Amino acid sequence: MEVTITVNGRTHTKSVEPRMLLVHFLREELGLTGTHIGCDSSHCGACTVLVDGTPLKSCTYLAVMANGRSVETVEGLKQGGKLHVIQEEFKEQHGLQCGYCTPGMMLVGKALLEENPNPTDDEVRFAISGNICRCTGYMNIVKSIQAAGKRMQAESADAAE
């Protein structure tokens, strides 16, 4: 079946089997390997991407379901050679160790901050509760997302002035 999917702002038209999972479409058809496969059984969130802005598990979503929709992966965060604020803050706040969960964490964090730019610890923990990290103990992930929120607010206040 032919599908047209916009990934990180670029439109791709490809012929895929209906059974192809979105995660395989991204990794194998487009070579975007930043979206990870952790459990392949809908439990870990390593495969999280945004579809029309909503975070979901790309191992539990068919590529054909994304036909005509817009997908954002970790590769889409960096714009014009500049890291996204959330990427910079994960780096600053030591929000990652091995990095396996990080693409998913950053995308969930970004989606959260768009709705709630100043989340409490509990709100961040609730938002990332579908994403498992086996390294950090989560503390610095929470800090990274909050720090990114503060910077995004400051930057949009500056821009408004």
Add this chain to the structure above:
Amino acid sequence: MYPPRFDYVAPTSLEEALDALAEHGDEGKIIAGGQSLIPMLKLRFASPETLIDINRLPGMDGVSEEGGTLRFGALCRHNQLGAHPLMTSKYHVVAEAGTLIADPLVRNMGSLGGSLCHADPQADWGSVMIALKATIVCQKKGATREFGAAEFMEGIFTTKLADDEIVTEIRCDAANGGFGSSYLKMERKVGDFATCGTAIALTLKDGTIASAGVGLTAMGAKNLHAEDAEKVLVGQAPSAELFAEAAEAAVAIADVREDSRGTPEYKKNVLRTFMKRGLAKAALRAQA
């Protein structure tokens, strides 16, 4: 893991979807959020010839409260209901279940109708809809059938739904003063199915319980309708003693086995405690 091969259609109207179902019969399968079906396909527990994607049907995810009726489109997502202002202010049992099911990512896709049709005895929506005494509307080409929630779910992963039917809507009476409800769930961690869940809906009138709905999660081979507990409650004034008595009536119908979530005795104790707490919470809200 790859699912088995299948064809895929994505109708853009209910009519088209019903036509596709009529055409494919028992070889066609609806996909809603896919949060139960895709794992099943990957494990090869299901191998339909054609998947009929209902995510593009317009208006299937609406919520309305009009003319004394509360309506949910079958495609309402768990997260959508968990955050809905009407649910967080009035129908707490819906808001609470909506935020306790699975994890936030699954909740963004998983739907009310999909959960009811999947009929996992450990799933949460079935109990909520039993407590609300909801009606489940099943449509096929040229005909509509309606079932009470308790009747719709027949047993483990089995419902009244026929191969050529779609659940389009779930509805119940709108609350009209003196209504309070709660959903409590014990889970070992986020994303886990319930060890025990209690869905409670009470209406208080002049200090006594005028109507009661109680649904139980993970307490048997399907979501259980605790009718005996409801009978204990109706016509009485809320009190700790009454709630304890209703809790015993609920425990009496629990049919649980030992598994990694605990022994039968343990699960029944959780149920007993949740019944008392859940009733107290619902009664407090009904009086507010």
